[in-house]
Amino acid sequence: MRIGELAARSGTSTRSLRYYEEQGVLASRRTANGHREYDESDLRLVREIRGLLSIGFGLAETRPFVDCLRAGNASGDACPASIDVYRRKLAEVEQCLDRLTSVRDHLRNQLAIADERGERGSGCPC
Amino acid sequence: MRIGELAARSGTSTRSLRYYEEQGVLASRRTANGHREYDESDLRLVREIRGLLSIGFGLAETRPFVDCLRAGNASGDACPASIDVYRRKLAEVEQCLDRLTSVRDHLRNQLAIADERGERGSGCPC
DNA sequence: GCTGGACCTGACGCCGATGTCAAGGCATAC
DNA sequence: GTATGCCTTGACATCGGCGTCAGGTCCAGC
Numbered sequence: 001m002r003i004g005e006l007a008a009r010s011g012t013s014t015r016s017l018r019y020y021e022e023q024g025v026l027a028s029r030r031t032a033n034g035h036r037e038y039d040e041s042d043l044r045l046v047r048e049i050r051g052l053l054s055i056g057f058g059l060a061e062t063r064p065f066v067d068c069l070r071a072g073n074a075s076g077d078a079c080p081a082s083i084d085v086y087r088r089k090l091a092e093v094e095q096c097l098d099r100l101t102s103v104r105d106h107l108r109n110q111l112a113i114a115d116e117r118g119e120r121g122s123g124c125p126c
Numbered sequence: 127m128r129i130g131e132l133a134a135r136s137g138t139s140t141r142s143l144r145y146y147e148e149q150g151v152l153a154s155r156r157t158a159n160g161h162r163e164y165d166e167s168d169l170r171l172v173r174e175i176r177g178l179l180s181i182g183f184g185l186a187e188t189r190p191f192v193d194c195l196r197a198g199n200a201s202g203d204a205c206p207a208s209i210d211v212y213r214r215k216l217a218e219v220e221q222c223l224d225r226l227t228s229v230r231d232h233l234r235n236q237l238a239i240a241d242e243r244g245e246r247g248s249g250c251p252c
Numbered sequence: 253g254c255t256g257g258a259c260c261t262g263a264c265g266c267c268g269a270t271g272t273c274a275a276g277g278c279a280t281a282c
Numbered sequence: 283g284t285a286t287g288c289c290t291t292g293a294c295a296t297c298g299g300c301g302t303c304a305g306g307t308c309c310a311g312c
Contacts, residue, residue, distance in 0.1 A: 055229050055232065056226075056229060077236055078240075078243065083237065083240050086236055086237050086240070087237065090230065090234065090237065093229055093230045094230060096226055097223065097226050097227065097230060100182075100219055100222055100226065101223065103182055104219045104220060106181065107212055107215060110203055111209065111212050111216065114204075117204065
């Protein structure tokens with residue numbers, strides 16, 4: 001299939017697919033007229049990439065998964081390199097969760113305090 | 127005080143202060159020679175801005191707080207407009223927390239599955 | 253008068269994934 | 283032959299908060 005069909009079937013854009021190729025995470029054969037030619041396995045690769053991106057992975061981080069699939073594995077995370085990325089990402093996510101959680105608590109506190117102020121009628125002369 | 131001192135005392139850079147001014151969240155008087163002149167109240171404004179930025183607010187979102195302080199309130203969140211921003215931000219943060227939490231769970235699952243695979247010795251021929 | 257430091261404005265760079273426009277090639281349908 | 287549509291490469295735009303460089307001004311100390 002050509003790039004338009006791959007884009008449609010993978011729910012992305014031709015621009016993105018060319019970008020993935022430019023970044024070295026997706027390869028393509030070329031037909032005689034220079035058009036990119038893909039097959040079903042490429043569709044799986046793109047779906048893997050898209051799934052990871054949507055979860056918050058960077059494009060570069062998807063490479064081990066793609067390589068793993070290309071190596072013939074049934075799933076992209078069957079390789080140690082992919083697992084390492086999982087682990088790093090999990091650590092990142094957990095750290096981010098901690099930060100966000102404390103931000104949330106802080107916001108709730110401020111809102112609670114503001115509510116008290118509001119009920120007592122003191123405050124903003126704006 | 128001039129911009130250098132304000133930057134030092136607020137723990138930021140002169141570049142940032144000029145940027146805040148450019149974006150309309152921080153004002154400045156000018157001395158005869160064109161230099162920016164600040165006072166202690168500006169220091170409080172900048173500290174408010176920095177605090178909010180560090181929590182994940184966008185610069186534009188800090189404006190109500192700054193306006194509130196400039197209106198003579200003891201704290202930047204004494205005004206309804208600030209409270210609204212708090213509420214919007216809280217909603218954003220909670221949504222983000224939900225997403226991240228499910229991502230975290232997903233990652234944990236994948237890692238657990240991978241561990242099983244690893245122990246059984248099946249998998250990656252890379 | 254010179255040097256150095258702090259200030260000024262203006263403008264480009266970054267990061268990351270993608271939109272979008274431009275200008276052209278090739279093929280299919282009429 | 284021409285219209286249409288998909289393909290090609292290349293390159294600029296986006297968003298946000300800054301870093302950083304360039305080139306020039308102003309003032310204090312010597």
